[in-house]
Amino acid sequence: MPTDATTASTFDPSRLSVAPMLDWTDRHCRYFHRLLSRRARLYTEMVTTGALLHGDVARHLDFDAAEHPVALQLGGSEPAALAQAARLGAQWGYDEINLNCGCPSDRVQRGAFGACLMAEPALVADGVKAMVDAVDIPVTVKHRIGIDKVESYDFVRDFVGTVAAAGCSTFIVHARNAWLQGLSPKENRDIPPLRYELVHRLKCEFPSLSIAINGGIATREQIAAQLAHVDGVMVGREAYHNPWSLSEWDAAFFGDAPCARTREEVEALMVDYMEREAAAHGTGWYAIARHMLGLRHGLPGARRWRQVWSDHRLKHRPAREVLALAHAHDRRDEAATASDSVAAGVA
Numbered sequence: 001m002p003t004d005a006t007t008a009s010t011f012d013p014s015r016l017s018v019a020p021m022l023d024w025t026d027r028h029c030r031y032f033h034r035l036l037s038r039r040a041r042l043y044t045e046m047v048t049t050g051a052l053l054h055g056d057v058a059r060h061l062d063f064d065a066a067e068h069p070v071a072l073q074l075g076g077s078e079p080a081a082l083a084q085a086a087r088l089g090a091q092w093g094y095d096e097i098n099l100n101c102g103c104p105s106d107r108v109q110r111g112a113f114g115a116c117l118m119a120e121p122a123l124v125a126d127g128v129k130a131m132v133d134a135v136d137i138p139v140t141v142k143h144r145i146g147i148d149k150v151e152s153y154d155f156v157r158d159f160v161g162t163v164a165a166a167g168c169s170t171f172i173v174h175a176r177n178a179w180l181q182g183l184s185p186k187e188n189r190d191i192p193p194l195r196y197e198l199v200h201r202l203k204c205e206f207p208s209l210s211i212a213i214n215g216g217i218a219t220r221e222q223i224a225a226q227l228a229h230v231d232g233v234m235v236g237r238e239a240y241h242n243p244w245s246l247s248e249w250d251a252a253f254f255g256d257a258p259c260a261r262t263r264e265e266v267e268a269l270m271v272d273y274m275e276r277e278a279a280a281h282g283t284g285w286y287a288i289a290r291h292m293l294g295l296r297h298g299l300p301g302a303r304r305w306r307q308v309w310s311d312h313r314l315k316h317r318p319a320r321e322v323l324a325l326a327h328a329h330d331r332r333d334e335a336a337t338a339s340d341s342v343a344a345g346v347a
């Protein structure tokens with residue numbers, strides 16, 4: 001079980017990662033997460049090939065150099081378009097191109113990509129080959145274990161085998177089926193049962209492939225347990241809602257030095273970043289602060305701290321003033337504690 005420096009140090013940085021999450025893992029979120037873990041791989045939100053080929057490329061692809069290692073997740077199904085989008089990602093400096101074959105949303109299905117592509121492994125293979133031929137960085141696939149009521153292991157085994165033959169050597173497997181009808185994307189993250197054993201079986205059957213697992217994994221103990229069976233773990237909602245957990249990853253799973261920053265130091269660095277973004281792009285601090293609202297998860301005063309950083313009535317105030325307001329209650333609590341101690345001493 002790779003939780004000590006001797007075994008964990010052999011793991012590639014991509015073996016522990018934060019999942020691509022629509023509307024969440026934008027470049028500001030990734031910058032924040034990188035302050036907590038130097039080694040985990042970070043993923044963009046899914047970017048469609050159409051958005052890249054016909055839209056504002058810089059808006060979709062710009063990122064801070066501090067985010068490395070960082071992967072671009074693409075949504076699409078047409079091989080030529082995927083190849084062109086992958087080239088743009090490589091030119092922009094991404095470390096990996098990932099193809100989304102797991103999103104079950106109606107909008108994605110209408111575009112004929114996402115989870116519905118699992119029903120067309122030959123088409124996925126064509127897209128993967130086109131991207132592999134177009135770029136010199138790794139091309140990976142994120143997918144489910146099945147779609148709708150198809151629960152046979154053979155289905156996901158044949159999908160992986162077909163796509164691997166086209167040149168993909170890394171698969172990130174969300175260990176649930178995607179129900180394309182009758183469930184919302186949110187429900188698809190909770191209702192179809194987790195079947196980790198199918199992902200473990202994939203690793204046994206394809207030992208030369210890198211297999212990472214995703215879905216319902218939250219704690220350090222759960223991550224370690226999965227790494228006994230597969231090559232990597234991707235964590236989603238837990239990493240977003242309880243981001244301080246990332247600060248344990250480098251030491252626990254890479255044999256690296258632990259995160260030396262305190263929560264307060266991370267918050268101060270984010271305020272520095274907010275000021276740079278405001279000066280360079282006119283970005284409001286509230287567009288950035290929303291990603292760090294879980295930083296004080298579980299600590300006394302966290303609710304009041306979150307309320308300040310999420311108060312849009314303050315959005316016209318400079319970020320540094322909001323920082324002071326967010327911690328004003330800490331100073332009041334310290335003063336009250338000191339006063340109580342003095343009173344107790346007098347008594």
